Amino acid sequence: MPLCPADDSFAQTLGAALPPDTLRPAEARHLEDPRGRWSSSATHVALPRSVQEVAAIVRACNDARVGLTPIGGGTGLVGGQIPREGPAPLLLSLERMNAMRAAFPEEYALVAEAGCILADVQSAAEQVNRLFPLSLASEGSARIGGLLSTNAGGVNTLRYGNARDLVLGLEAVLPDGQVWNGLKRLRKDNTGYDLRHLLIGAEGTLGVITAASLKLFPRPAATGTALLTVTDPQAALSLLTLAKGQIGDGISAFELLHRTGFDFLRATLPEIRQPWPIAPEWCVLIELGLSQGQNPQDALERLFAEAHEAGLVHDGLVAHSLQQARDFWTLREHIPEANKRIGSIASHDISLPLGAIPAFITKATQALAGIGDWRINCFGHLGDGNLHFNVFAPEGVSKDSLKARSAEVTALVHDLTHAMDGSVSAEHGIGRHKVADLEKYGDPAKLAAMRAIKSALDPRGIMNPGAVLRA
Amino acid sequence: MPLCPADDSFAQTLGAALPPDTLRPAEARHLEDPRGRWSSSATHVALPRSVQEVAAIVRACNDARVGLTPIGGGTGLVGGQIPREGPAPLLLSLERMNAMRAAFPEEYALVAEAGCILADVQSAAEQVNRLFPLSLASEGSARIGGLLSTNAGGVNTLRYGNARDLVLGLEAVLPDGQVWNGLKRLRKDNTGYDLRHLLIGAEGTLGVITAASLKLFPRPAATGTALLTVTDPQAALSLLTLAKGQIGDGISAFELLHRTGFDFLRATLPEIRQPWPIAPEWCVLIELGLSQGQNPQDALERLFAEAHEAGLVHDGLVAHSLQQARDFWTLREHIPEANKRIGSIASHDISLPLGAIPAFITKATQALAGIGDWRINCFGHLGDGNLHFNVFAPEGVSKDSLKARSAEVTALVHDLTHAMDGSVSAEHGIGRHKVADLEKYGDPAKLAAMRAIKSALDPRGIMNPGAVLRA
Incomplete structure (x- = not known):
């Protein structure tokens, strides 16, 4: 049976059952695609303040067979938050659920609601002298719910894993409106199937993440940053192997950059200072975060010396101030913007x-x-x-x-x-942009299992219809 | 519709369709519970040599509505491998699928079949100068398939995570006999629901893991071990916080031990040397694994000094030889045996x-x-x-x-x-021993979702019936 649209009449009825101002006409920020490629078909947005309100909204949509598309900070690049085909779904923004519920520094854990902006979670961790390592270009606007639903990556994955690896527990509303109270702060818990990892990366198609208990880490005692010119990608890879052997877990980021990126920066963002008159064909940006008693500059100089000896690295700059380190990262972080401008x-x-x-x-x-x-x-x-x-x-x-x-x-x-x-x-992620790619390249047994799971948990197909799997 | 037993007639028919000697009467090692509490009701075991044979066996069981219980090294402590109620299932042992398919030292990855014994995987990693960090008392007999199906923990979880955190990809046979070719060696892959984490920890109730692509790590350049006497568990916890602040990721293990453990060792295994005439009420065994240029003994001495100053630690022994470190671990590792003897x-x-x-x-x-x-x-x-x-x-x-x-x-x-x-x-895990506990303490929304997933992926309920969820 097809879904019904989230039209004025549905919005009015649902709105009347919820606190004032929970249902609203969608605003520009709920509808925009960051690259301006797609237009959202949605017209109404729900802005709940609590998990109970989220549950009431999900139940109402399920009862009325109305689609529901959860949205976070709207920074996704594959259209998961931009419904386009079929009856317009209701948008569900958790922007008002942005409380840091509690921090547990001794446990290296923090409980944040789905609407928290990533940069605010990073700050909350820093306030208790801990690190929340998820870091990516859109951290000033991306929200935890969206970051987990899309299993975001970013620059620190090498050391700390993807978003899913940073989650101890979840609170979520399942497609039938039941609340899963899974906000545990346990490092080991083998009590049944791992729903947590099923919802993470499901892009809102299996339920709505409303809060997460997140892993924190010790803040590195000292960081070090270097920009090293390598012969080619194979040399970059050998350099990574060498670095892992010397420095182990201490490597937080290892980014490959091509000259084209620097050329684009020069053409579109000339105010960003570049360290060379002509950029090298290939270079690598390395970030170390080390514990007490270790000196990152020394470690980077040692790495450079050995890599130079081995013919992997021609030239390089080890940052000798925080400002210089920031300048290196500014280059890296503005490449997406330069690409966009080109x-x-x-x-x-x-x-x-x-x-x-x-x-x-x-x-x-x-x-x-x-x-x-x-x-x-x-x-x-x-x-x-x-x-x-x-x-x-x-x-x-x-x-x-x-x-x-x-x-x-x-x-x-x-x-x-x-x-x-x-x-x-x-x-x-897959969003809507890569649904055909998933069908083309995905393993058939996995796809069949995904469809069976989707039908089992969301038999009416209300959760983010058309994302990940064809509606 | 109820399941049928894996009786002689079923075994003969299935055996005739497979290479000779694939179906056999089950042997003691397939039937024994390590603590001798339960008796297996199974009588036949399948011993396939390839994923195709596993698929044929699963399909035959599905067609005939015969239950199938995958077994690994038989070291599980909750009876997941010991069917007891209902029609006897066929046992499926992957002990013949014990090939290390490939090692990729540059990628810090290794592909092992499910029948590989953990200690052999550790050795294979060591042969390419890498570390596979999963480590537990039964590592000499536990097999990868069982370790992943139960999401095993062990002593290195603090640093490297649980078994599920060590897996890049899986090959598995799903309950309908389809093979999921998911043996990727990717650190980032957001293409649909995470089947990997659903099968890991499902204790063989959602399919059979036949091979895994596993994460390897740099081997620490130097290790250090200490046994520190703490005032009480709160002091142990404060010591952990202090240690994390000083040493960061370098802490591989942090074990709490009570005097009773040492008393039991003395009573049942007097040949194991103890470092004290009278054991302290509480102590902590710490293991560090550090990278080049760091000295674990120094780090432990520094930690001891500061913890002593803070009143957390009374006394302590820092191992000054590998033999001494091994002796400390021998104490820890024999406590389960002493418990068993008491x-x-x-x-x-x-x-x-x-x-x-x-x-x-x-x-x-x-x-x-x-x-x-x-x-x-x-x-x-x-x-x-x-x-x-x-x-x-x-x-x-x-x-x-x-x-x-x-x-x-x-x-x-x-x-x-x-x-x-x-x-x-x-x-x-849950196995059969804790099914009632899961029903009593589990979150109702999670349990409902688990049952829906089980029915969707295994509609006939053939996969390890009675484990995790009531059959």
């Missing part, structure tokens, strides 16, 4: 087995050259095998004249990724 | 929020004193909030005379654990 033909968020990355970059570059003239900005979280392999029109050629070839370019990149045992969505 | 009235594998542990130990001890005279051996992985809180008859009183009170003791311990937001199964 305007890509096709962007790819892919991952590969680490050992396959050098061959992938060579093969993908060659294959693309075989179908046209392109600029490629390949950068990303090398430590995690996660590349953002983005393709642009050649200099002087308008983006629009080549935009029609986007699908062809993506098919080439994704086919090769899949053939090399990679993933066509490393950290951004 | 014979417990009731054993409990519980976890609590770290901050609640001191209060829990006080309250549980007091409450037990209110219902009788007992000896308590409370020890465990304090760093993970995981206690083995085991209750024994007083000295001179026979175990058998009090065995009838086992359920009463367990109810007291579990009720208190639950009331203090803990878990009644920290690392051993």
Whole structure:
């Protein structure tokens, strides 16, 4: 049976059953896609203040067969928060549920509601002298609920894991409106199936995460940052192996950067200072976070010396002040903005087995050259095998004249990724943008299991219809 | 519709369709419970050599509505591998699927079949100069498939996580016989629901894990071990906080030990040397694994000095040789054997929020004193909030005379654990022994979701019937 739209009449009825001002016409911030590619079909948003109100909203939608799309900070890049087809769902924003419920510094844990902005969670951890390590470009607006629902990645995954690895427990509303009180703060708990990991990464299709008990970590006693010029991606990978052997867990980030990124920065954001007149073909940004009694600068100098000796690294800059470290990160963090200003033909968020990355970059570059003239900005979280392999029109050629070839370019990149045992969505998720990719590349047994789970937990298909799985 | 038994006729038909010697009468090692509490009702075992044979066996069981109980090394403590009620299922042992399929040292990954013994996986990692950190008392016989299906814990969880945290990808046969080829070696992969974490910890009720791609880690450059006498559990917890602040990720293990454990060792295993004439009331065993340029002995001496100054630690021994470190661990690792020789009235594998542990130990001890005279051996992985809180008859009183009170003791311990937001199964799982506990203490919304998932993926209920969820 098809879903019904969240129209004025439904919104009025539901609104009347909830505290004033809970149901509202959706505002721009609820509807915008960060890259301006898609328009949301939704017209109403629910803004609950408590898990009980979330449960009442979910129950009402389930009873009335109305779709419900949970939204976080709206920073997702695959359209999971932008319903477009089918009857318009109700949007559910947890922006008012933004309390830090409690901090447990002795336990290295913190309980935050889903509407908390990531930067605020980082600050709350810092206030109790702890680290919440999830960190990504949109941390000033992305919210915990969305970050967990999409299993966000970011720059610290190498050391601390993905968002799912940072969660001890969840509170969530399941599609039938039942509240799962799973906010445990336990490091070991083997009591049945791991619902937590099922909801994390499900992009709101199996329920609504309303709060999370999050893992905190010791703050590193000292950090160190270096920008090292490497011969090629294989040298970058060998450098990573060398660094792990020398420094172990102390490596927080290991980012690969290509010259194109620096060229784009120079062209679109010239106010950002660059350390070189001409950027190297490939370089690596390394961040260390070490405990007491260790000196990160020394560790980086030692690494540089050995890597230089081994012919992996030509040149390099070890930051000798926090400001210099911040400057290095400013470069890295503005590459997405520079890409946006140049305007890509096709962007790819892919991952590969680490050992396959050098061959992938060579093969993908060659294959693309075989179908046209392109600029490629390949950068990303090398430590995690996660590349953002983005393709642009050649200099002087308008983006629009080549935009029609986007699908062809993506098919080439994704086919090769899949053939090399990679993933066509490393950290951004499936959303609506990659549903066909999941159908094309996903394991058939896994897809069948996913559909069976979706039908079992959400038999009416109200939760974020059309995201991840075709509605 | 009820299940059919795996009787001679079924075994003969299935055996004829498979290579010779795949179906066999079950042997003692397939039937034994490590604590000798339960007898398996199974009579036949399948011993496949490949994932295709596993799939054929699962399909045959599904078609014939015959239950299938996967078994690993048989070291589980909650009877997950010991079917007792209902029609006898076929046992499925993957002991012949024990190949290390490939090692990828550069990627810090290794692909092992489910039948590999944990100690062999540790050795395979060591051969490529890497660490596979899962470590527990039964590592010489426990197999990867069982360890993942039960999400095993052990002594290194504090640093490296539970078994589930060590898995990059899985190959598994789902209950309808489909093979999920999910053996990816990716650190980031957001393509749909996380089937991996659903199968891990499901104790064979949602499918059969046939191989896993496992995470490896750098081997610590140097390790250090210390046995420190603490005032009480609160002091142990404060010591942990202090240690994390000083040493960060470098703490691999942090074990709490009570005097009773040492008394039991002295009584039952007098050949094991003890470092004191009279053991302290409470002590902590700490293990560090540090990277290049750090000295674990120095770090432990520094920790001891500051903890002594703060009144947390009275006395202590820092191991000054590998032999001494091994001796400390020998004490810890033989406590379960000493417990077994003394014979417990009731054993409990519980976890609590770290901050609640001191209060829990006080309250549980007091409450037990209110219902009788007992000896308590409370020890465990304090760093993970995981206690083995085991209750024994007083000295001179026979175990058998009090065995009838086992359920009463367990109810007291579990009720208190639950009331203090803990878990009644920290690392051993539910199996068959704790099904009623899960029903009593489990969150109703989670239980309903678990039942829905089980029905969706295994509609005939063939996979390990009666484990985790009531058949």
